[in-house]
Amino acid sequence: MSISLRTKFIIVFVVLGLFMAAATSAVFYLSFNKLIRAKMKSDLANESQEFADYVRYENGKPIVEPSKEWLELEHLKNSDYSRYIIVTDTSFSTLHKSENLDILEFQTYYQFKPTKTIESYDIEMDSVKYFCVVYPILKNAEVIGYVLAAENYKRTAYFIELFERTILFSLFILILISFAVAVFFANRVTRPLLAIQQVAGRIDLQSPGRRIELSDTEKEIENL
Numbered sequence: 183m184s185i186s187l188r189t190k191f192i193i194v195f196v197v198l199g200l201f202m203a204a205a206t207s208a209v210f211y212l213s214f215n216k217l218i219r220a221k222m223k224s225d226l227a228n229e230s231q232e233f234a235d236y237v238r239y240e241n242g243k244p245i246v247e248p249s250k251e252w253l254e255l256e257h258l259k260n261s262d263y264s265r266y267i268i269v270t271d272t273s274f275s276t277l278h279k280s281e282n283l284d285i286l287e288f289q290t291y292y293q294f295k296p297t298k299t300i301e302s303y304d305i306e307m308d309s310v311k312y313f314c315v316v317y318p319i320l321k322n323a324e325v326i327g328y329v330l331a332a333e334n335y336k337r338t339a340y341f342i343e344l345f346e347r348t349i350l351f352s353l354f355i356l357i358l359i360s361f362a363v364a365v366f367f368a369n370r371v372t373r374p375l376l377a378i379q380q381v382a383g384r385i386d387l388q389s390p391g392r393r394i395e396l397s398d399t400e401k402e403i404e405n406l
Contacts, residue, residue: 188372192364199360207349223302230317230329244327246278268330311335
C-alpha cells in the first residue's frame with residue numbers, strides 16, 4: 183500500500199517528537215529519583231546525628247544514654263511515616279533500638295560493612311521496602327559504633343507516583359501538540375505540490391498555457 187508524502191511527514195514528525203519527549207522524560211525521572219534518594223539520605227543522616235550525640239564510650243564499649251529523642255521516638259507506632267533507629271557497636275550488634283521495630287532488626291536482612299562514611303542501602307523486611315542509612319559514630323577519628331536509621335518507601339512512593347502521572351499526562355499533551363504541528367507543516371509543504379499536480383493534470387495540447395498560481399511558498403517549490 184502506497185503511503186502519501188503528507189502521511190509520511192506526519193508519522194516521522196510525531197515519532198521524532200515522541201522520542202525526544204520520552205528521552206527528556208527519562209532524564210527528568212532519573213534525576214527526580216536521585217534527588218528523592220539524596221533528600222532521604224540527608225534527612226536520615228541529620229536524625230542519626232542527634233542519636234549519635236548520646237552515645238558515649240566507656241570501658242572499651244559504646245553506651246547509649248537516655249535522651250528526649252529516644253522518648254519521643256518510642257511513642258511512635260509502626261506506620262507508613264515512621265522512622266526506625268538502631269544503635270549498634272562496631273560489629274553491628276544492637277545496643278538500642280526504637281520500639282516500633284519490635285523484633286525486627288535491619289542486620290538480619292542485610293549484611294552491613296564497616297565504614298567511616300555515611301552509606302545508604304535498600305532493604306526489604308517482611309515484604310516492606312526500606313531506605314536505610316548507616317551513620318558511623320566517631321570518637322577521636324575512630325568508629326565506636328553505628329546508627330542505623332530507616333524509613334519505608336511508601337511515603338516516597340506517593341511522590342514518585344505523582345511525578346510519573348505528571349510525566350504520562352505531559353507525554354499525552356505532547357502527542358497532541360506534535361500531531362497538530364505535524365499536520366500544519368505537512369499541509370504547508372504538500373499544498374503547493376497538490377496544486378502542481380492538479381494544474382499539470384489539466385495541461386494538454388489544447389491548453390498548454392495553463393500556469394500554476396503559487397504565493398508565499400518555499401523557493402524550491404516555486405522553482406519547480
